[in-house]
Amino acid sequence: MNDNNARRVVSVIVVNEASVLSRITDLFSGRGYNITSLTVAPIPESKYSRLTIVTSGSVRVIEQITKQLHKLIPVLRVYEHEDMVEKEMALIKFPISENLSDINTICEAYNGKIVNVGENVVIAMVSDEPKRIDNFLCAVKRYNPKEIVRSGAVALER
Amino acid sequence: MQISGAQMVIEALIAEGVDTVFGYPGGAIMNVYDAIYKQDKFRHILTRHEQAAVHAAEGYAKVSAKVGVAMITSGPGFTNAVTGLADAYMDSIPLVVISGQVPMSLIGTDAFQEIDAVGISRSCTKHNYLVTDAADLPRILKEAFYIARSGRPGPVHVDIPKDVTAQIAEYNYDIKLDLETYKPHTKGNPRQIKKAIQAIANSKRPVFYLGGGIINSNAADEVRELVHKTGIPAVETFMARGTLVHDDALLIGMLGMHGSYAANMAMSETDMVIALGARFDDRVTGKLSEFAKNATVIHVDIDPASISKLVNANFPIVGDIKNVVNDMLAQSSVIDAQNYEQWRETIINFNELHPLTYYEDSERLKPQWVIERVGELLGDDANISTDVGQHQMWTAQFYPFSRPRQFISSGGLGTMGFGFPAAIGVKAAAPEKTSINFTGDGSILMNCQELMTAVEKKLPVINIILNNNFLGMVRQWQTLFYDKRHSETDLSVQPNFVKLAEAFGGIGYRVTTKEEFDAALQDAIKKDVVAFIEVKVERFENVMPMVPSGGSLFNMMLLEKKESK
Known part of the structure; x- marks a missing residue:
């Protein structure tokens, strides 16, 4: 430290x-x-x-x-x-033409899932440690995310 | 009691025991001024500029140990006052500054004389409020006064929209404050104090590093006792002048950029720094990594954020100086003053090697002589304000201060134009003492309109203008560090200061000799009217010693030695 x-x-x-x-x-x-x-x-x-x-x-x-x-x-x-538990949330918009089951599976690994389905896009939500959110965003790059929003962290001391 | 917001302001000021308000009316604060007109419990002193109103309130607060109050209008009235707020914030001066604001319905519309006052004052006040309902006013004003004077004191700004001062609401000042989030820590940790005392007892070359917090805490008597009981030599910061009597054998002198050789050397060679209400300002420490390099540091301050901000404290003690010093006194018998005999002698030798002095080797008067002379003639009978620059440093070096709250100067912010209005506030708070403002030919023009205030309110401040026809301190730096390129600091073109004072109904003197100076000062005191005494002084005199900015405290430029003083 x-x-x-x-x-x-x-x-x-x-x-x-x-x-x-x-x-x-x-x-x-x-x-x-x-x-x-x-x-x-x-x-x-x-x-x-x-x-x-x-x-x-x-x-x-x-x-x-x-x-x-x-x-x-x-x-x-x-x-x-x-010594804390720290979490951050992210919402990601994907084109509906991408492989949605792949996306959903990856999201699940990061405490998330697809939370909204529209005519042309789906919105997925994940929540995890900030570092892991970084990894997630890296992993889903290939699915051409159209928009990403991160929440900022919340933390509680253990 | 159902009264208007404006009346609430008046009632609250009276309840707080305010006897003097400095201010300047204008559109958004008119309701309050109407209520001022209708009352006779406190006096209002109309300054001729809002900045001066706040400086006057600062001078008043410093001398009286009470909360200073200033009142101004919105927009430019407020922005003019910002320098005063910033000055008070830097020097921890308790103020409540009340400003008018455009009516609530117009806030945010770029209305006439609208400015986001609380947005501006946020960074230069201890706290601030925008009052949106008159029903909140009693609580807010009570909090404002409490916050201003408690803990580490500071300015609190209360911004009141015009419709709120017109609004009728229930007034009750007899309320108990419930500030769950603001509880200043005033009692030092006893175990920590005990450990600190033991560490002092084990040290060989301890030094008290006395700061302005002692004055704010009204702890000079206790500190004097502690210094004498322990036999430990002390240095004073600029802000602490007057804590010890000037001729106290244990007072080494002022330290810092223009501190005495002995004070700076003692600070460099000490093995134990006992900082009381000081904040290790860059003008005090010089190069931080070399400051008191081999010393253990005890740091007592009411503001935890000041401790270990710049220099790591081995014994941090958060608390009010008065309480902590009293606790230290109770245990001080373990410290044996005999142990420091040799150390005290070393310091005497430092002082003999390079005493704080000057040479009278020019045709024109030396500015230091003027200050010493006023000290001889008035000493304890005067309160001393200054503006900012060379004259300010010479005053701190050469005036024989003998009591706390005798010296009023802008330390942290270094505000030119501070001295004259501050001296007016000083005179208003302590009419029985002569109020002297040492100023320069640069500074005095920054608030010379206050001649009018002093004449109107019969506040006979004596301004001693040490005129070297230069913006002297900047000129000194240019001479020393900019190869004598005196860029825009030559003030050869000047007003006639005598006529300037006379134009306002004051009295002016121009003196060039010692005899003339004595006569002018005595005449000014007798005439009892605001005065300018313009003293033509040596143009190229430098403030010495000097630690170049960022240099180590022990690497001082010193006065060249000559034969006679």
Whole structure:
């Protein structure tokens, strides 16, 4: 974990109020930190939201990010994940003329399947670790995906 | 109680014990100004520029140890105030700045004098609010004051649309704040403190590195006691001036880019840095990898993000300086002041080798002499503000400060134009003391319109303009590092400063000799009206010692030695 530009996952619990997301993203941009992906949703039955931020940097940079996030008034808690379950989702649009059973089989290996069938296209969904989503996208290249959308990661510490 | 949003602002300010508000009215804040007109519980000081209103509130806050309040309108009123917000943010000054905003229905339509104020202030305030319902105002204002003064202090900006100040809602200020996500850590970890004290006891060449956090925490008395009890020499940052009395035998001096030789050498040779409320700013440390290279670091700060940000702390202690120093005092008997006898002697030798001094070797007055002279004449009886540049560094070096909150200057942001309005705020907060602003011929023009404020409100600030007809600090860098190419720093073309002051109803002096200076200062104090004392000083004087930017603290450019002072 000591290499200088290692990938890091940070979860932030914030008060669900106006402009709170800008406070977080401004902090990253203003200090020259990079956000690789960002996922936000309200935590059920609470006034808080949970953000999952994938970023990169040295141990020192991450420590600063964590402290600076903490310093923001609406931030309740910051988790710098070390031992986590991390998942990401992707939706992929394929032409209906491709080999759908092959596509479905591959999707199954990545916790997914074809979830929608239209006149000309099908949409497949997979959810897995970000690294495995990379592999999946590589594997299905040959089926000429027309559009890909990734969700950004969500993570829970074990 | 059902009242308007504007009245709520007034009621909240009164409930917070605010006695002075600095500001400038305009369209979007008019409802509040109407309510100001109808009240007599606090005074409003009309500055002549919104930036000056915020700087005046900063000066007021620094001297009074209270939250400073400034009020401005939307759009340009707000953008003019941004420099003040940024300045207060960098120097951890507690402010509540209230701005008007266009009505809610017009927000986002590019309305007249509309700007996304909270979007702009987000990065230069501790926190900010856009109020969308008057019913939220009591809570928001109460939070604003609390956040501004607690923890690491800072400016809080409250943006209120015009229709919200007109809206009638229930007002109740007697509410308990519930800030679940904001709980400043004020008590240091006792085990960590104990370990730190033991480490100090085991060290051979310890140094206290005193920072501005001590002043914010009102902990100068406790720090003085700790320094004296342990016999450990101390350096002060620019922001900490006045923590120790200037002639304290244990005060080595100011450290940093223009710190004294002894202070910078002590910092380079120490084996134990005890940082109290300091943040290892680049102007203090010079080259980071060489800063206190062989030292163990104890870092006490209320802001966890300041600890190990730049220099790794072996003993991080998060807490309010006053609490932590008190805890340290309680255990300090394990530290034996005798152990540092040799170290103290080494430091005395450093000071004797290269004392902080200057030479009177020119026809024109030396700026350092002027500052020392004011110190001799007024000493403790004056509060000292400065603008930014050479005069600022000379003031920090040569003025004999004797108490915290005596020195008011823009440290972190380095805002030219800060000094005069700040000195007005200082005078408003402490009328019994003489309010001196040391300034330069560059800086003073950046807020000279405040002559009007000082005349109107009878706030007799004495501005001592150390005039070298240069943008002196930039000129110094050009001389030293740009092969004397003095690009756009020659200020030979100048206003008549005497007439300028007089045009506003102030008083002006131009002096070229020591006798004239003494007479002018005494006359200005007697006349009790805002004054410009323009002192023609040596043009090419440099601030020395100097650690070139990015250089190691121990590699200082030093004053060339000459025979007489």
